[in-house]
Amino acid sequence: MSQESCQPSHPTTVLIPKARGGRAQRAVYLLLALCATALYLTGEPLRLTARSLTSHFVVLQIGVLLKGTCYLAEEIFHLQSRYHGNFWRALSACFPLRWHGPILLICGSAYVALLDGDEQPLSLRLCLASLCQLLILALGLHKPSAVEMSEMSETSKQNVAHGLAWSYYVGYLKIVLPRVKESMEEFSRVNPNVLARRETWKLHILVPLSCDIYDDLEKADSNIQYLTDLTENTLTRAGTKKRVYKHSLYAIRDEDNKV
Structure with a gap:
């Protein structure tokens, strides 16, 4: 393959920025x-x-x-x-x-x-x-200026964490969140007694400061009880055919044992 063919075909191709060299x-x-x-x-x-x-x-x-x-x-x-x-x-x-x-x-x-x-x-x-x-x-x-903030982020390797956070949003949250409501509505039609009050539906995304999340939430807290799985969403993403996005539904009981 010739060297010319390895060059970007479009002048607006975005290049990955290199680390600053201490100039x-x-x-x-x-x-x-x-x-x-x-x-x-x-x-x-x-x-x-x-x-x-x-x-x-x-x-x-x-x-x-x-x-x-x-x-x-x-x-x-x-x-x-x-x-x-x-x-x-x-x-x-x-x-x-x-x-x-x-x-x-x-x-x-x-x-x-x-x-x-x-x-x-x-x-x-x-x-x-x-x-x-x-x-x-x-x-x-x-x-500090924008360059100073960028350099501090790069020096402390926070840019890696920012990239992972954006990857989590773009590659997961942006895809599944718009479909969560549809899945909840479909589940509510099939199980009208479980999610009876639609006005109380709220979405909470909880991430511990330690980022340590139990694989089995029922083992983490006895007040959390697994109910069922919501409808699976199948999409083709990033070259993967029919990638499955699946979510589980849990019931949480308070101190009075009410769901």
């Missing part, structure tokens, strides 16, 4: 070297340069702490559901103190040591820095 990080190093060179060529006094650098670092770290405080104000209401009641887990999730804490301490100490007597009071500078950072948070200017 953004290399661009950071390049720009860092250029900025350091430009700063050196200005001939500014070392003390003034060091004070400005530490001042900017302190402002950035204050912004991180303020943002974490705002997030913590929300997360404390979700301790049980998200952190199993552990306050320290919520605290560590909001405040990345492993690096930001020491950097803030070192830069803050260096900045205080480099202050001159004629400078603005330290308390005023901290208030102004906090005000600027809170304005950034209030205006939503701290949110």
Whole structure:
């Protein structure tokens, strides 16, 4: 087979995106070297340069702490559901103190040591820095760009989970959900006493956080009782002829043993 025949036949063929190669990080190093060179060529006094650098670092770290405080104000209401009641887990999730804490301490100490007597009071500078950072948070200017979110998802391998979720929706839910109602109506006509009140019909899709689902639901809970199977749906999907989609019907009893 010739090489030309292996090429996509249509110019709009969608290609699978490749993993990012870390060029953004290399661009950071390049720009860092250029900025350091430009700063050196200005001939500014070392003390003034060091004070400005530490001042900017302190402002950035204050912004991180303020943002974490705002997030913590929300997360404390979700301790049980998200952190199993552990306050320290919520605290560590909001405040990345492993690096930001020491950097803030070192830069803050260096900045205080480099202050001159004629400078603005330290308390005023901290208030102004906090005000600027809170304005950034209030205006939503701290949110990552679409590229940053995509890179974070790719780095943490969440894109794989997203693909599996979309596969579950496109390859299963999108197919069977429109037919569930028809199957329920057909079953109700044959068994009018089982699903008597149509107005109470509801669809609940329950997925445990652990994604661990029992093969036999009756063994998971004695209040769940298997009744029968709904009408099978047979479709041709993804090259598979007459693929069968089948669902089981269960009865759930409450504490009064009522279905």
